[in-house]
Amino acid sequence: MIGITNYAVYVPRRRIRRETIAGAWGAKASPGCKAVTNFDEDSLTMAQAAVWPLAQPGVEWLAFASTTAPYWQRSAASLIAAACDLPAEIATADFSGSLRCGTSALRAAFDGVGAGSVRSAVVTAADCRDGAPESAEELLFGDAAAAVALGREQLLAELVASVSRSDDFPDEWRRDTDIHVRSFASKYSLTRGYTENIVAAGRAVLAKAGVKGEQVARAALVSPDGRAHLAVAKALGIAAAAVEDVRVTDIGITGAAMPLFLLAQALDRARPDDLVLAISYGDGADAFLFRALADGGRLRPDDGATEFPRYPLYRKLRDWWRAAGGLTEISNVLLRREEHQNVRLHGSLCPQCGLLQFPITKVCGSCHQHGALTETPLARRGHLFTFTSDFLYDAPVQPTVMAVVDLDGGGRFLCQMTDVDQAAVEIGMPVELVLRRMREGAGDHYYYWKCRPAPGGANHA
Secondary structure, X not given: OOEEEEEEEEOOOEEEEHHHHHHHHOOOOOOOEEEEOOOOXXXXXXXXXXXXXXXXXXXXXXXXXXXXXXXXXXXXXHHHXXXXXXXXXXXXXXXXXXXXXXXXXXXXXXXXXXXXXXXXXXXXXXXXXXXXXXXXXXXXXXXXXXXXXXXXXXXXXXXXXXXXXXXXXXXXXXXXXXXXXXXXXXXXXXXXXXXXXXXXXXXXXXXXXXXXXXXXXXXXXXXXXXOHHHHHHHHOOOOHHXXXXXXXXXXXXXXXHHHHXXXXXXXXXXXXXXXXXXXXXXXXXXXEEEEEOOOOOXXXXXXXXXXXXXXXXXXXXXXXXXXXOOOOOOOHHHHHHOHHXXXXXXXXXXXXXXXXXXXXXXXXXXXXXXXXXXXXXXXXXXXXXXEXXXXXXXXXXXXXXXXXXXXXXXXXXXXXXXXXXXXHOOOOOEEEEEEEEEEEEOOEEEEEEEEEEOOOOOOXX
């Protein structure tokens, strides 16, 4: 028996109301808001945040899927694995090119676990797509990430059946030279592309499993607009009450992340023996039918959402890295030498007095033990020891809060704060470390760790 052992999602804390976007163009507003990345977030950092709760030492295969990966040539999955402090022996893979790349990765992972080539795997998908200014896509597209863990033991849901369809139908695309998504938005595109493929894949997987639509308890159906999936459910004989809310009014249409996000949401609401159907769309369709084996309740509510008050500020932060530059190139010798410290977040533990220090050092700062210190992973949570506001640092929003964090279990860490209202920063507040895009230039993206208020901590921004 193979199936899903765990799941997690990540939603950025920032929001922008659709009426704020529409108002900037003098257009009619659609209801609700959408989730958007902060200026220091991208698909890679969101995926890392989703994977971290699932990053157990026994994971043997990690896949990252996105249509907005920050690299055309460099494995984001490998960087995510390092940032989650997974062993170098792990196999990694990157998937892209289609909105169903997340479920393509999921299918490959199930094939590997089913064949016995890997015992456990994690698949993550994330997207932060841009629609052209003043377009319907600009109002609809939201940012998010999700991750699922697969294996053979301690299953939350078993895989009952799966099918795939390929369809070279041009309805939505983005060339290698494009910033924004392009589409043939029409009723024909919707019915011939989305509806035809989703219904066909749904009927095929139900027939393969020998069940009917009315037996499905939870249906995770992707949607291009927040409405079309309801007609698909009706065509498959699935009750409207069983269909997962795609959260278009408070998060948006989340691209490659949507299938795994909705699957995690469905599993979180399922009860033992419930049948859970998940279908993705993009140049064809993937359909999976699961049987829940345990109660869900693992997802925590979104916390600390903060709205952009003005469209120009949102646009400024959205486009910040496209105009950035000027950073001196850092040699790969230095990057490799400091990977365990700066990416995996390891410090030095003194075996004599127990002091844990960061950065990695050869001499204990307390008892002066020399040479026998042990490299040890740092905790990713702690409390604010002290902070200052820096108005000179080059950032899109001033000031930048510089923080010193006392990490749980030992170690003191200097970093910037993010997703925070400066007026709400307090000494002693609980914080968590998050991977963020730090600088841009010399033809590369540079990532490092920042801290932000932990859930239940201070106000966010």
